[in-house]
Amino acid sequence: MACESYSVKSAFLLLLCFLLGTASAQLSSTFYSTSCPSALSTIKSGVSSAVSKEARMGASLLRLHFHDCFVNGCDASVLLDDNASTNFTGEKTAGPNNNSLRGFDVIDTIKSQLESACPGVVSCADLLTVAARDSVVALGGPSWTVPLGRRDSTTASLSAANSNIPAPTLSLSGLISAFSNKGFTAKEMVALSGSHTIGQARCTSFQTRLYNDNNINATFATSLKTTCPSSGGSNSLSPLDATSPTSFDNAYFKNLQIQKGLLHSDQELFNGGSTDAQVNTYSSNSATFMTDFANAMVKMGNLSPLTGSSGQIRKNCRKVN
Ligand code: HEM
Numbered sequence: 001m002a003c004e005s006y007s008v009k010s011a012f013l014l015l016l017c018f019l020l021g022t023a024s025a026q027l028s029s030t031f032y033s034t035s036c037p038s039a040l041s042t043i044k045s046g047v048s049s050a051v052s053k054e055a056r057m058g059a060s061l062l063r064l065h066f067h068d069c070f071v072n073g074c075d076a077s078v079l080l081d082d083n084a085s086t087n088f089t090g091e092k093t094a095g096p097n098n099n100s101l102r103g104f105d106v107i108d109t110i111k112s113q114l115e116s117a118c119p120g121v122v123s124c125a126d127l128l129t130v131a132a133r134d135s136v137v138a139l140g141g142p143s144w145t146v147p148l149g150r151r152d153s154t155t156a157s158l159s160a161a162n163s164n165i166p167a168p169t170l171s172l173s174g175l176i177s178a179f180s181n182k183g184f185t186a187k188e189m190v191a192l193s194g195s196h197t198i199g200q201a202r203c204t205s206f207q208t209r210l211y212n213d214n215n216i217n218a219t220f221a222t223s224l225k226t227t228c229p230s231s232g233g234s235n236s237l238s239p240l241d242a243t244s245p246t247s248f249d250n251a252y253f254k255n256l257q258i259q260k261g262l263l264h265s266d267q268e269l270f271n272g273g274s275t276d277a278q279v280n281t282y283s284s285n286s287a288t289f290m291t292d293f294a295n296a297m298v299k300m301g302n303l304s305p306l307t308g309s310s311g312q313i314r315k316n317c318r319k320v321n
Pocket residue numbers: 056058059060061062063066099100101102166167168169170175189192193195196198199200201202203204205240263265
């Protein structure tokens with residue numbers, strides 16, 4: 001009898017855990033269908049208008065989402081401002097982010113529209129995830145369905161931002177392990193790196209490559225050196241994909257094949273190692289790249305979301321409620 005009641009009780013507990021745990025951890029593409037039916041169209045038009053004012057903004061919004069997700073999950077921690085009066089330090093001054101991340105004002109504008117339409121409903125983390133997708137679409141890339149229901153963090157981690165976001169100085173094995181730490185295969189890492197088919201980098205991010213690497217196309221290097229001298233010039237910008245920096249295409253992989261990767265880490269993907277074949281595939285087959293990229297983006301967006309009653313729906317993406 002004791003045994004029987006024990007098993008009934010544990011079955012009940014198991015069911016409860018399943019319902020609480022699994023159901024709350026589950027994201028759903030229809031999450032805002034009744035609570036905020038205009039959410040997706042509001043984000044899409046906000047992104048379109050920002051990208052039509054400045055095409056690079058699409059790249060900047062995509063990168064914001066990556067830098068959010070790789071640091072303790074997609075919880076909008078990257079959007080929190082430092083606050084001296086509460087002694088709060090966010091992630092914005094971390095090495096990979098400082099003087100580099102952009103797009104915060106675009107997120108603020110869209111968030112205030114979402115708050116007018118549906119106060120307290122749409123999280124900053126979901127906003128960032130959808131904005132990344134809409135940015136890729138606005139620049140001619142693939143589309144995908146975004147699972148929704150992420151909530152926003154009340155904390156951030158400068159140290160995790162410094163240690164989890166891969167540096168442009170990494171070797172191929174360093175890149176593979178940075179992504180494998182987040183559950184990605186080398187193939188997914190190569191697909192996600194295809195993001196560098198849009199956007200710009202500062203001289204400081206590729207200066208060492210420019211003056212030290214020998215796997216760089218000579219003409220390409222000479223032209224970069226005019227705006228990125230061996231010392232100084234840190235903030236001058238060059239396109240990550242010199243061919244078509246505002247089109248989400250597979251030109252990034254074609255550039256790698258002719259040693260025109262801008263970052264050291266980019267060229268590592270095609271430098272006689274284990275990922276050369278994947279670069280060749282994406283270079284010759286754009287559709288395969290687009291599909292693999294879209295799938296890897298969904299996976300990235302699902303990194304440790306806060307769901308259920310964890311976290312909060314911030315009213316202002318820059319600060320906790
Ligand atoms: C594979 C490892 C990666 C490294 C080492 C890396 C590094 C960098 C660096 C150094 C920059 C230039 C920053 C600056 O100079 O201000 C940059 C730009 C960019 N990254 Fe990455 N990145 C990586 C992967 C990714 C991924 C996975 C995504 C998105 C899914 C991404 C999206 C972008 C975009 C779109 C830009 C241009 C941003 C703009 O123009 O504002 N990167 N990345």
